[in-house]
Structure formats: C-alpha cells, structure tokens
Amino acid sequence: MSHTPSILRQYETIARISGRMLDEARINNWDKVVALGEEYQDAVESLRVNGTLSNEDREARRGLLIKILDDDASIRMLARPELDRLGALLGNMKRQQTILHTYSRTIS
Numbered sequence: 001m002s003h004t005p006s007i008l009r010q011y012e013t014i015a016r017i018s019g020r021m022l023d024e025a026r027i028n029n030w031d032k033v034v035a036l037g038e039e040y041q042d043a044v045e046s047l048r049v050n051g052t053l054s055n056e057d058r059e060a061r062r063g064l065l066i067k068i069l070d071d072d073a074s075i076r077m078l079a080r081p082e083l084d085r086l087g088a089l090l091g092n093m094k095r096q097q098t099i100l101h102t103y104s105r106t107i108s
Helices: 004-026 030-048 055-107
Strands: none
Touching: 004 030, 004 055, 030 055
C-alpha cells in the first residue's frame, strides 16, 4: 500500500504551517510563531512513516521543501533583531546581578 498521498499531504501541511509562521513573524507576533513552531514540529515528526514516492510526487515534494526552507530562512532573518534585543536584555540583567551580588558582599 502506498503512503504517497498522505506523505504529500503532510508536506503540504508543514508548508502551510511554515507560511503561517512567516506571516506572524512579519507582524512581530512571536508568541504565535512559537506556538505554530510546536505544531510544525509535530507535523515534521509525523513524517517518520516510510513510503516511496513516484517521480512526480518527488517533484511535488521538492517544491514544498523549497517553500518550507525559504519560509524558514525568512523567519530567521525576521527573528534576528528580536533575538539580538533579547540577548542584550539578558546581558544587562547578568551585569546587574553581578553588581548587586558584589555590593551585597561589600555591605555585609
């Protein structure tokens, strides 16, 4: 029994989710991107089913994979400034904790 239709449907689902993630990233809705990321991961995990694809189906899958990878690259590019901002905030918090710790030892 061939799993081709279900495999391609799963790739289509993954491509749809990655498109939604990109849409949310474009409007800086990172909470939704993370939530969709969990859905994306679950969909990818379900591809563990082995099946053979026809040449036509492989070509269809190729197109879906290109879309998924393009969406991923765009999401990463959009996330970079936010990740840099969060990194700076964490760095500031770490410095503040170090200063507080240093002064609390001096006062004791």
